[in-house]
Amino acid sequence: MKAVLAYSGGLDTSVILKLMQERLGAEVVTVTVDVGQKDDFKAVEEKAYKFGAVKHYHIDAKDEFADKYVSQAIKANALYEKAYPLATALSRPLIAEKLVEVAKKEGADVIAHGCTGKGNDQVRFNLGIHSLSPDTEILQPVMEWELSRDWEMEYAKRKGIPVSDKIYSIDENIWGRSIEGGILEDPMAEPPEEIFEWTVSPSLAPDEPDYITVDFENGVPTALNGEPSKLLDIILELNEKAGKHGVGRIDHIEDRTVGIKSREIYEAPAALTLIKAHYDLEKLILTKWVLEFKELVDSKWSWLVYTGLWFEPLREALDAFINEVEGNINGTVKVKLWKGNAIVVGRESENALYSKELATYEKFSTFDQKLAKGFIDLFGLQSVLAHNLKTVPKVSNLEGAKILAKKVS
Numbered sequence: 001m002k003a004v005l006a007y008s009g010g011l012d013t014s015v016i017l018k019l020m021q022e023r024l025g026a027e028v029v030t031v032t033v034d035v036g037q038k039d040d041f042k043a044v045e046e047k048a049y050k051f052g053a054v055k056h057y058h059i060d061a062k063d064e065f066a067d068k069y070v071s072q073a074i075k076a077n078a079l080y081e082k083a084y085p086l087a088t089a090l091s092r093p094l095i096a097e098k099l100v101e102v103a104k105k106e107g108a109d110v111i112a113h114g115c116t117g118k119g120n121d122q123v124r125f126n127l128g129i130h131s132l133s134p135d136t137e138i139l140q141p142v143m144e145w146e147l148s149r150d151w152e153m154e155y156a157k158r159k160g161i162p163v164s165d166k167i168y169s170i171d172e173n174i175w176g177r178s179i180e181g182g183i184l185e186d187p188m189a190e191p192p193e194e195i196f197e198w199t200v201s202p203s204l205a206p207d208e209p210d211y212i213t214v215d216f217e218n219g220v221p222t223a224l225n226g227e228p229s230k231l232l233d234i235i236l237e238l239n240e241k242a243g244k245h246g247v248g249r250i251d252h253i254e255d256r257t258v259g260i261k262s263r264e265i266y267e268a269p270a271a272l273t274l275i276k277a278h279y280d281l282e283k284l285i286l287t288k289w290v291l292e293f294k295e296l297v298d299s300k301w302s303w304l305v306y307t308g309l310w311f312e313p314l315r316e317a318l319d320a321f322i323n324e325v326e327g328n329i330n331g332t333v334k335v336k337l338w339k340g341n342a343i344v345v346g347r348e349s350e351n352a353l354y355s356k357e358l359a360t361y362e363k364f365s366t367f368d369q370k371l372a373k374g375f376i377d378l379f380g381l382q383s384v385l386a387h388n389l390k391t392v393p394k395v396s397n398l399e400g401a402k403i404l405a406k407k408v409s
Ligand code: ARG
Pocket: 086, 087, 088, 089, 119, 120, 121, 169, 170, 171, 178, 180, 254, 264
């Protein structure tokens, strides 16, 4: 039996790598997909071979992740439950695709991963793999073989697999870092400072703000401070720049797809800054009707991605709507990074619906104020009538209608 294993080099996947050989006699091909996690990939590869991989694939998918997944998330202002920028969720369908590619190339009919049965990642991986390759069997050893952490530690010691005494469960890629477990499982406990790696505490952030500008084309960032760059580089630079000002910490009570409520801490400096800037530019450019409707689309899109339904036709249909609308989102946004905040302080676009001539309180305004009166009467017609019927003594429906008709005419 030949199997492909999604391999991070951590305790779970190293134990699984060994166990699959022992229990199933499997030839295991390991795959590590680089989506921007700050790992020592050379060490991961060495570990894979040391514990018996017949072949190891290291796939650098950072640009693909930025250009195909994160760019779409920016266009969708994607925040699950208004809070989580979906870093892990976005990476899973891409990793699933890479696993399937390697499985095809290697003639493997099984794909294994180290997810438990309690999280979201199993849903995302499994639905991704099933969608792309219905004949591939999925092996989920931590769940199927009921591997507990204690048992794994003991087994690892016996097999010479290095174990660390890490308290937290961490996942990271270019779009963010998630921290779960330990004291964080008490939702009342404030996150200890030591869990943060990408952001400084806002109270220790510089007193002086930094100002940045982001240029958008078709809804996607194309330049930082006027300097054209590919999306990946803009994200990496902003993670540094905004993280330095304490921007990007999120403390979120989250509804997992499998029903559990969990307490999640995230660091996502670039994600929060770019989504904020992007949404602000949309408000300058889009009609209020499109904005109102797009909010529904954005939240549904985020839900689909979170719950692992990336390959669902509805996601593609929503993307078609989003891409149509985003064709107009060109312009520049100015953001102030300061003491834990990314504050939009300016925006401009050739497509702006904002018009100073209309909006100004100065005399030169082109807005015809007299039109407002009739508009207001019609706009509030039913609401005023309903309120009058309830509160003004002896106004009948008929009388009320007459009074209003007179007013309006
Ligand atoms: N709660 C986040 C999500 O579901 C983060 C999950 C982190 N995954 C992990 N294997 N540690 O997307």
